[in-house]
Amino acid sequence: MEGKTIQLLVHNIGTLVTLQGTAGPRTGLDMSEVGIVEHGAVAISDGEIVAVGREEEVRDQVKGLEIETELDAGGRLVTPGLVDPHTHLVHGGSREHELALKSKGVSYLEILAAGGGILSTVRATRQATEDELYRKAKDSLDKMLLFGATTVEAKSGYGLTVEDELKQLRVTKRLNETHPVDLVSTFMGAHAVPVEYRDRPDDYVDLVIEEMLPAVRAQGLAEFCDVFCEHGVFTIAQSRRILQVAKAMGFGIKIHADEIEPMGGAELAGELGCISAEHLLAASDEGLRAMQRAGTVAVCLPATSFNLRASHARARRMIELGVPVALSTDYNPGSSPTESLQLVMTLACLNLHMTPEEVITAMTINAACAIGRADRIGSLEVGKQADLVIFNATNLAYLPYHFGINHVDAVVKSGKIVVHEGQLVKERFS
Incomplete structure (x- = not known):
């Protein structure tokens, strides 16, 4: 990672759902293993994830690198896009x-x-x-x-x-x-x-x-x-x-x-x-x-x-x-x-x-x-495209439990913040 600039660091994540650990689709009991990390962070460079895990570990990995933007998740739930x-x-x-x-x-x-x-x-x-x-x-x-x-x-x-x-x-x-x-x-x-x-x-x-x-x-x-x-x-x-x-x-x-x-x-x-x-x-x-x-x-x-x-x-x-x-x-x-x-x-x-x-x-x-895209999206892992969602929730169960509203606070697409505080960031649209 030497010499990289961290374009975006998403930090202060309460519950981080990574879905790490498999290249193919999950079946049976493995569908319940979603790779939860408490107190997490995700570091992004050139539209890809370069570090993901507990915040203290991620900060250690990017120590000494320039961080252009930090996005505070406010203790919320973060999942893959x-x-x-x-x-x-x-x-x-x-x-x-x-x-x-x-x-x-x-x-x-x-x-x-x-x-x-x-x-x-x-x-x-x-x-x-x-x-x-x-x-x-x-x-x-x-x-x-x-x-x-x-x-x-x-x-x-x-x-x-x-x-x-x-x-x-x-x-x-x-x-x-x-x-x-x-x-x-x-x-x-x-x-x-x-x-x-x-x-x-x-x-x-x-x-x-x-x-x-x-x-x-x-x-x-x-x-x-x-x-x-x-x-x-x-x-x-x-x-x-x-x-x-x-x-x-x-x-x-x-x-x-x-x-x-x-x-x-x-x-x-x-x-x-x-x-x-x-x-x-x-x-x-x-x-x-x-x-x-x-x-x-x-x-x-x-x-x-x-x-x-x-x-x-x-x-x-x-x-x-x-x-x-x-x-x-x-x-x-x-x-x-x-x-x-x-x-x-x-x-x-x-x-x-x-x-x-x-x-x-x-x-x-x-x-x-x-849709044949599991090599690039669908989980939060080093080397994958940096697509993630910050939800106004602290755990997964809250999303289907509290229905009829939109829980999204922010969306990061290919390393860019495209939804912030529930609103489209229009300058990200060509």
């Missing part, structure tokens, strides 16, 4: 009119079959300009940052034409270049069958494979490919075709699996070696075991279940079987219109029966694994 591994960030319009339909018992798939749901958002997204989509998505991304998210996955899937899918993905790329939050881009042209292909879904699958995927790859607009494998959307056979081609083209692969009916999507995720499978409300034990063998991360979305008044993913069973569990908002304009990972914390504890320790693991290192 939260990671949101499943969102539909870029879209046009909103769907508040569907709330009354849901209250009357109209199901998600019934709304979709009637031309609403995803297809309603498709119409709004096609009509919107890139600048309009950018401004709307930036507003949501600002909110996510204020709630503690420092890395966010963003899916396309509301264009369903070659150009409109590319339009969404270009907005994601632009946001990644201009906003402090890091975005991980996922192509999801197979999010729904558009109206113009309603009677010939296999032709639409051909379009996704033959035109969309090559165009996305040629322009370098996405790292992953996702498919909505569900009754009335894409079959197991169609999903397998798309994901196999995407994998052969070099995309990482994900799948919306067994959200509403037990289709065998979890089994397919294990068969193909998907990096993650999402939703999983109806996943079978056989499917979960296939995921465990493949190392596929289960991304659970309790805010979606809450909003749809649906059953919940069997997170306790997943943990028992050794499946790595991550959590996400599933931010989207229909089934989960929330940017708050802190709300998801509460829902995961109450409805998925997860402990606060399991929840923070699922929102940091395991979520980072679900």
Whole structure:
């Protein structure tokens, strides 16, 4: 460390949650081992962590070095920056009119079959300009940052034409270049069958494979490919075709699996070696075991279940079987219109029966694994990107216990203070 300048020293941390000790996702009992350090500090140089641990030890390590800025955590709780591994960030319009339909018992798939749901958002997204989509998505991304998210996955899937899918993905790329939050881009042209292909879904699958995927790859607009494998959307056979081609083209692969009916999507995720499978409300034990063998991360979305008044993913069973569990908002304009990972914390504890320790693991290192970023984010360790959150709390349990408010005091992203006293630091935004 000789010769370095410490650009930021976060000190006087009451409880420091490091998640140190593993390169891959945590499973089983290890999800409860979160690496707590009392009276901690974190030293940062060039956007990376250079020392972390008890404050007296960290100060010894940086003794004699210039410290440009010290940030007093005031005895508060500090965690790694939260990671949101499943969102539909870029879209046009909103769907508040569907709330009354849901209250009357109209199901998600019934709304979709009637031309609403995803297809309603498709119409709004096609009509919107890139600048309009950018401004709307930036507003949501600002909110996510204020709630503690420092890395966010963003899916396309509301264009369903070659150009409109590319339009969404270009907005994601632009946001990644201009906003402090890091975005991980996922192509999801197979999010729904558009109206113009309603009677010939296999032709639409051909379009996704033959035109969309090559165009996305040629322009370098996405790292992953996702498919909505569900009754009335894409079959197991169609999903397998798309994901196999995407994998052969070099995309990482994900799948919306067994959200509403037990289709065998979890089994397919294990068969193909998907990096993650999402939703999983109806996943079978056989499917979960296939995921465990493949190392596929289960991304659970309790805010979606809450909003749809649906059953919940069997997170306790997943943990028992050794499946790595991550959590996400599933931010989207229909089934989960929330940017708050802190709300998801509460829902995961109450409805998925997860402990606060399991929840923070699922929102940091395991979520980072679900988007292929665990080598850089998800824990507070020397050499990793300096992403961390200071919460107005003294312990982990307080975050899900006291729900409905924002506990974030400050956020450090890549070594820079981007939220301070609960407000965005605007000069950090390009």
